[in-house]
Amino acid sequence: MAVLALSDVSKSFGAVRALRGVSLKLEAGEAHALAGENGAGKSTLVKILSGVHRPDTGQILLNGSPVTFGGPADARHAGVAVIYQEPTLFPDLSIVENIFMGRQPRTRFGRIDRAAMAEQTGRLFAGLGVELDPEQAARGLSIADQQLVEIAKALSRDAKVLIMDEPTAALSGNEVARLFGVVKALREQGCAVLFISHRLDEIFELCQRVTTLRDGTPVAEDLIADITPDDLVRRMVGRDLDALYPKQDGVPGEVALEVHRLTREGVFTDVSFRVRRGEIVALAGLVGAGRTEVVRAIFGIDRQDAGWVEVGGRRLRPASPTAAMAAGLALVPEDRRQQGLVMDLSIDRNIALAGLAEVRRGPLISRAAEHARAQDWAVRLRLKFARLSDPVGVLSGGNQQKVVLAKWLARKPSVLIVDEPTRGIDVGTKAEVHRLLSELAVGGMAVLMVSSELPEVLGMADRVLVMHEGRLVAELPRASATEESVMSAATGRTAA
Amino acid sequence: MLVRRWESLILVLLVGVCVWAALGVDGFANTSNVSFLLLDTTEIALMALTMTFVIVAAEIDLSVASTLGLSCAVLGWLWNAGLGIELIMPICLLVGALCGAINGLLVTRLGLPSLAVTIGTFALYRGLAYVILGDQAVADLPAAYTSLATRPLVPLGLVAVLGVGAAVLLHATGLGRAVFAIGANQEAAFFSGIRVKRIKFWLFVAGGAMAALASLVFTFRYASARADNGVGLELAVVAAVLLGGVSIFGGRGSLPGVLMAVVLLGVVRNALILADVANEVLNFVTGLLLVASVLAPNLGALWRRRFTSQQEVS
Numbered sequence: 011m012a013v014l015a016l017s018d019v020s021k022s023f024g025a026v027r028a029l030r031g032v033s034l035k036l037e038a039g040e041a042h043a044l045a046g047e048n049g050a051g052k053s054t055l056v057k058i059l060s061g062v063h064r065p066d067t068g069q070i071l072l073n074g075s076p077v078t079f080g081g082p083a084d085a086r087h088a089g090v091a092v093i094y095q096e097p098t099l100f101p102d103l104s105i106v107e108n109i110f111m112g113r114q115p116r117t118r119f120g121r122i123d124r125a126a127m128a129e130q131t132g133r134l135f136a137g138l139g140v141e142l143d144p145e146q147a148a149r150g151l152s153i154a155d156q157q158l159v160e161i162a163k164a165l166s167r168d169a170k171v172l173i174m175d176e177p178t179a180a181l182s183g184n185e186v187a188r189l190f191g192v193v194k195a196l197r198e199q200g201c202a203v204l205f206i207s208h209r210l211d212e213i214f215e216l217c218q219r220v221t222t223l224r225d226g227t228p229v230a231e232d233l234i235a236d237i238t239p240d241d242l243v244r245r246m247v248g249r250d251l252d253a254l255y256p257k258q259d260g261v262p263g264e265v266a267l268e269v270h271r272l273t274r275e276g277v278f279t280d281v282s283f284r285v286r287r288g289e290i291v292a293l294a295g296l297v298g299a300g301r302t303e304v305v306r307a308i309f310g311i312d313r314q315d316a317g318w319v320e321v322g323g324r325r326l327r328p329a330s331p332t333a334a335m336a337a338g339l340a341l342v343p344e345d346r347r348q349q350g351l352v353m354d355l356s357i358d359r360n361i362a363l364a365g366l367a368e369v370r371r372g373p374l375i376s377r378a379a380e381h382a383r384a385q386d387w388a389v390r391l392r393l394k395f396a397r398l399s400d401p402v403g404v405l406s407g408g409n410q411q412k413v414v415l416a417k418w419l420a421r422k423p424s425v426l427i428v429d430e431p432t433r434g435i436d437v438g439t440k441a442e443v444h445r446l447l448s449e450l451a452v453g454g455m456a457v458l459m460v461s462s463e464l465p466e467v468l469g470m471a472d473r474v475l476v477m478h479e480g481r482l483v484a485e486l487p488r489a490s491a492t493e494e495s496v497m498s499a500a501t502g503r504t505a506a
Numbered sequence: 507m508l509v510r511r512w513e514s515l516i517l518v519l520l521v522g523v524c525v526w527a528a529l530g531v532d533g534f535a536n537t538s539n540v541s542f543l544l545l546d547t548t549e550i551a552l553m554a555l556t557m558t559f560v561i562v563a564a565e566i567d568l569s570v571a572s573t574l575g576l577s578c579a580v581l582g583w584l585w586n587a588g589l590g591i592e593l594i595m596p597i598c599l600l601v602g603a604l605c606g607a608i609n610g611l612l613v614t615r616l617g618l619p620s621l622a623v624t625i626g627t628f629a630l631y632r633g634l635a636y637v638i639l640g641d642q643a644v645a646d647l648p649a650a651y652t653s654l655a656t657r658p659l660v661p662l663g664l665v666a667v668l669g670v671g672a673a674v675l676l677h678a679t680g681l682g683r684a685v686f687a688i689g690a691n692q693e694a695a696f697f698s699g700i701r702v703k704r705i706k707f708w709l710f711v712a713g714g715a716m717a718a719l720a721s722l723v724f725t726f727r728y729a730s731a732r733a734d735n736g737v738g739l740e741l742a743v744v745a746a747v748l749l750g751g752v753s754i755f756g757g758r759g760s761l762p763g764v765l766m767a768v769v770l771l772g773v774v775r776n777a778l779i780l781a782d783v784a785n786e787v788l789n790f791v792t793g794l795l796l797v798a799s800v801l802a803p804n805l806g807a808l809w810r811r812r813f814t815s816q817q818e819v820s
Contacts, residue, residue: 311696311697331696331697331698331699332699332701334699335699341697348691348693348694349694350694350697351691352687352691352694352757353690353691354690354691354757354758355686355687355690359683362683363683363694363695363700364699366680366684367680373679374674374678375678375679375682375683
């Protein structure tokens with residue numbers, strides 16, 4: 011019998027039907043994947059299982075009998091634990107204190123029983139094979155370690171169902187492997203796991219069963235053993251997908267971006283490279299290798315301690331995004347919600363934000379020019395929207411990313427830097443973004459791409475630069491870049 | 507959307523209060539009272555213009571009334587020292603701008619929260635005003651200016667001209683867009699090439715200079731330069747800005763709304779005074795309006811959040 015199941019569940023928000031007739035069974039000892047594009051209803055489903063939302067119709071079944079979750083506390087009490095992409099620990103408390111937050115064991119005299127807490131934590135960590143100091147403060151833990159703490163916290167509550175909502179989005183390869191080791195162990199101990207990820211290879215590695223949602227409706231439930239990744243993609247998008255990495259070969263032209271011995275103490279050291287017009291250069295490496303920090307410094311977000319950046323042969327003033335933009339640089343940042351967009355502003359105003367000088371008539375902003383600029387790029391990027399005056403926050407993740415791209419492409423940059431351009435966006439949009447980047451490069455733009463997804467790096471880049479612990483350790487031309495060569499450089503096993 | 511609805515609400519409230527006062531309060535509906543009550547809001551209106559920019563940019567300046575006091579003290583001191591008033595006025599404006607610049611530097615260069623900084627300079631500038639002028643009142647100011655300031659059309663004309671200018675600047679220029687973007691998401695604004703620190707610095711400078719301009723109107727209107735001129739006005743200014751629909755968290759608001767709120771507060775005050783309501787009740791009503799204005803938009807936002815946009819939140 012399923013530990014936790016949904017039976018014919020529907021949920022609407024206003025006029026939007028987020029889920030329609032969804033049934034799902036989570037069995038003990040089984041990892042069940044939930045696949046679907048952004049906006050397919052995965053998050054809503056998680057929120058129903060975790061007690062955040064109540065279904066409009068249908069039932070939640072716990073060990074076969076219907077239950078009502080009045081809130082997240084009820085779900086937690088029933089043994090459902092959710093691990094999010096961004097863990098929510100208290101940074102100033104120790105690991106132990108985080109695990110037992112709100113339900114610390116007491117001694118006979120009513121004081122918090124630190125010894126019991128430490129002992130239980132030790133046992134949990136030993137069971138998980140985790141090596142962390144339980145007395146360490148949560149601040150400074152990597153996201154991967156924080157997730158392990160969250161898992162330990164869930165287990166200390168006797169969780170029977172572990173829901174993981176894109177837990178790997180911010181993890182590096184090793185960290186993913188370690189997380190999967192832990193999850194597999196839990197599965198074998200009889201936990202039911204619901205796993206959500208945009209990375210198909212992870213679904214195929216970890217799970218036995220997959221339910222696919224499309225537009226809130228369940229389209230298929232398959233045993234992983236019976237299908238291929240291509241089958242799964244077809245179920246998610248409902249059509250055959252064009253190649254995910256439609257890379258065309260461009261002709262490299264003159265040097266557009268030159269980075270010379272760029273150093274930011276304690277972050278990255280002596281980074282030098284060039285990007286030519288017409289090529290896509292990928293900056294690969296593990297999370298924390300300093301890739302994002304390098305592109306931030308190039309764009310002038312942070313000040314470097316040494317070295318310089320040249321664009322089109324002219325040296326940039328350090329620490330000035332304005333100067334970088336004037337020279338023809340554009341940066342599509344890593345965190346689109348926090349850095350790429352102003353969520354409260356409308357789509358057209360967001361697109362105009364990086365080019366306020368270009369939508370002016372005299373001293374005043376021209377609404378017409380602003381609208382035309384947005385309209386033009388919305389059509390070119392096939393943006394799905396109701397009105398350009400809607401707040402950008404109502405769009406799905408993939409469409410938000412298109413707005414960020416539109417905002418920067420409208421400036422007609424000579425060098426486009428994209429940091430994790432397809433993180434957290436659905437497969438369909440991903441292929442569109444890849445095609446766009448390829449077309450831009452062929453059209454003569456220099457593209458520098460930071461990506462943690464190896465298939466993306468290998469599929470899109472003309473050259474791959476690999477960083478390890480703040481240094482550039484390898485430069486691999488497209489022909490010799492393989493998963494093995496990039497990973498061994500990224501983990502510091504070879505030096506170039 | 508919400509902003510527009512809020513402005514309409516303020517307008518309806520304003521009309522309602524005016525109608526009630528005209529019908530029910532003796533001595534409200536005549537030209538001299540109306541012009542007096544409008545004249546009485548001049549300084550608040552002026553300072554509210556720049557305060558709107560500051561709060562939309564998600565900062566705050568609680569030192570404006572103290573800057574006004576310091577500027578008054580400098581005026582009185584220099585007048586006593588025998589300087590010509592035409593020379594003193596630009597000096598006062600410079601002093602105000604300097605006060606704003608100090609706030610701006612502390613906030614943008616040292617990264618201190620503006621609430622803490624301007625609570626500090628709130629005491630500092632007022633203290634300095636007392637140091638300069640002590641408790642004397644300088645009243646022998648040139649009649650040409652004092653009579654100018656009491657002619658309603660002059661100060662109100664000033665408010666009108668600057669108000670239109672500020673509204674255009676905030677709502678129709680790149681600078682205005684940048685201020686909204688900074689208030690809504692400072693990091694995204696910076697990533698878009700907006701010079702966040704520079705703009706914030708100049709907003710504080712403008713706020714200081716505007717407080718000095720308000721001090722000139724104040725001094726001439728009452729024909730008295732004192733160190734305690736305008737004590738407590740900063741709260742009236744912030745109250746008007748928030749009541750006008752500007753979000754205390756930044757990123758939302760409109761200047762027409764703020765100007766209507768200034769008038770609304772002036773009318774309520776005036777009508778209550780005429781109706782012989784005690785001063786304590788007056789403060790209570792102002793406070794109530796302020797709390798309601800901070801609460802209402804947030805209640806609206808909470809309500810909306812419950813029913814929409816749940817799909818995308820992780």
